[in-house]
Amino acid sequence: MRRALARVPTKVTLFGEHAVVYGYPAIAAAVPKRIDVEARFRSDGRSVIRFEGVEIRVPLTAVDIGSGSHEARRESIDRIASYVSKAIEVCSSIVGGIDSGIEVSIRSSLPPSIGLGTSAAVSAGVLATCLELNGVSIDARELAKLAWRVELEVQGAASPMDTATVCLGGVVLVDPVNHRHRVVRDSIDALVGYVPRLGSTATLVAYVKKLRGSAPRVVESIMRAIAAVVDEGLDAVEKLDYERLGMLANANHGLLHALGVVSESSDRVVHALRRAGAYGAKMSGAGGGGAFVAFAQPGMLHRLAHVARALGAEVVSLKAGCSGIEVEQL
Numbered sequence: 001m002r003r004a005l006a007r008v009p010t011k012v013t014l015f016g017e018h019a020v021v022y023g024y025p026a027i028a029a030a031v032p033k034r035i036d037v038e039a040r041f042r043s044d045g046r047s048v049i050r051f052e053g054v055e056i057r058v059p060l061t062a063v064d065i066g067s068g069s070h071e072a073r074r075e076s077i078d079r080i081a082s083y084v085s086k087a088i089e090v091c092s093s094i095v096g097g098i099d100s101g102i103e104v105s106i107r108s109s110l111p112p113s114i115g116l117g118t119s120a121a122v123s124a125g126v127l128a129t130c131l132e133l134n135g136v137s138i139d140a141r142e143l144a145k146l147a148w149r150v151e152l153e154v155q156g157a158a159s160p161m162d163t164a165t166v167c168l169g170g171v172v173l174v175d176p177v178n179h180r181h182r183v184v185r186d187s188i189d190a191l192v193g194y195v196p197r198l199g200s201t202a203t204l205v206a207y208v209k210k211l212r213g214s215a216p217r218v219v220e221s222i223m224r225a226i227a228a229v230v231d232e233g234l235d236a237v238e239k240l241d242y243e244r245l246g247m248l249a250n251a252n253h254g255l256l257h258a259l260g261v262v263s264e265s266s267d268r269v270v271h272a273l274r275r276a277g278a279y280g281a282k283m284s285g286a287g288g289g290g291a292f293v294a295f296a297q298p299g300m301l302h303r304l305a306h307v308a309r310a311l312g313a314e315v316v317s318l319k320a321g322c323s324g325i326e327v328e329q330l
């Protein structure tokens with residue numbers, strides 16, 4: 001029975017989250033903490049989704065989505081399952097219908113909903129493997145568009161940032177209006193980690209939308225300031241100017257504060273990293289906790305990783321930027 005495997009990076013937003021939802025550019029990077037998505041046809045005609053290690057603290061178990069067990073993990077499993085089903089639906093519409101059952105296995109050591117693009121990685125991975133099994137090959141840009149469609153249909157609102165980044169890889173300037181995303185460089189040194197997250201992306205995006213409705217001029221000014229950070233951030237990424245990247249991260253963090261999405265837990269880590277010698281640090285993603293990124297002299301990142309861990313944060317990578325999705329027939 002044919003099988004296909006996609007190894008999909010996760011992502012971190014360097015600059016521009018939230019403003020990207022309103023059409024401003026952002027800079028994100030693929031993170032070399034990959035999610036493996038394997039798909040195969042099933043002769044019994046059933047479609048099954050298996051999750052292995054979706055939650056980092058829960059030991060590896062394969063869960064048949066129909067089994068009704070693992071109640072504590074049910075909510076996140078259901079959420080991921082909705083991306084998987086939608087991706088299979090989109091794949092099916094492209095290949096003109098899938099006759100047999102399909103089994104999708106997902107292996108991840110990251111918990112979902114921490115602002116590291118796990119849903120984008122799952123959407124892109126399922127699409128890529130499903131298309132591969134059906135003999136259809138498409139390029140990374142096409143795949144990114146389809147994966148974005150999956151995210152949009154499941155979430156209702158989503159920028160193309162996460163799906164473009166996990167498909168293209170590298171450090172990406174995301175253009176949410178014309179979709180001319182540009183890989184600016186392969187990677188930069190940065191500390192990427194996360195703290196537990198309280199709010200979901202949908203809630204935080206809805207909160208900013210509400211704020212924009214009640215204080216439109218204020219929010220528009222903040223968004224424009226974030227866009228200026230992205231613009232100068234692009235120059236700093238191109239020149240590999242870590243000190244400037246750090247200062248811009250601090251500015252971006254402050255602007256996210258102004259939008260009201262920074263949690264106390266993110267602040268604690270961000271301030272500790274700055275005190276420990278980082279040029280700058282910011283929360284990353286929708287907020288309410290979750291991912292963070294810090295810039296420093298590259299030789300200092302290991303020490304900063306210790307500082308973050310001592311505060312209870314998880315460290316994911318000391319690099320931002322790696323190759324995009326990789327797909328193979330097994």
Ligand code: PMV
Pocket residue numbers: 013016017018019020021114115116117157158159160161162201205284285286287290
């Ligand atoms: O899902 P997260 O935490 O990576 O947040 C995504 C970033 C937002 O800009 C807030 C939303 C989006 O769709 O780009």
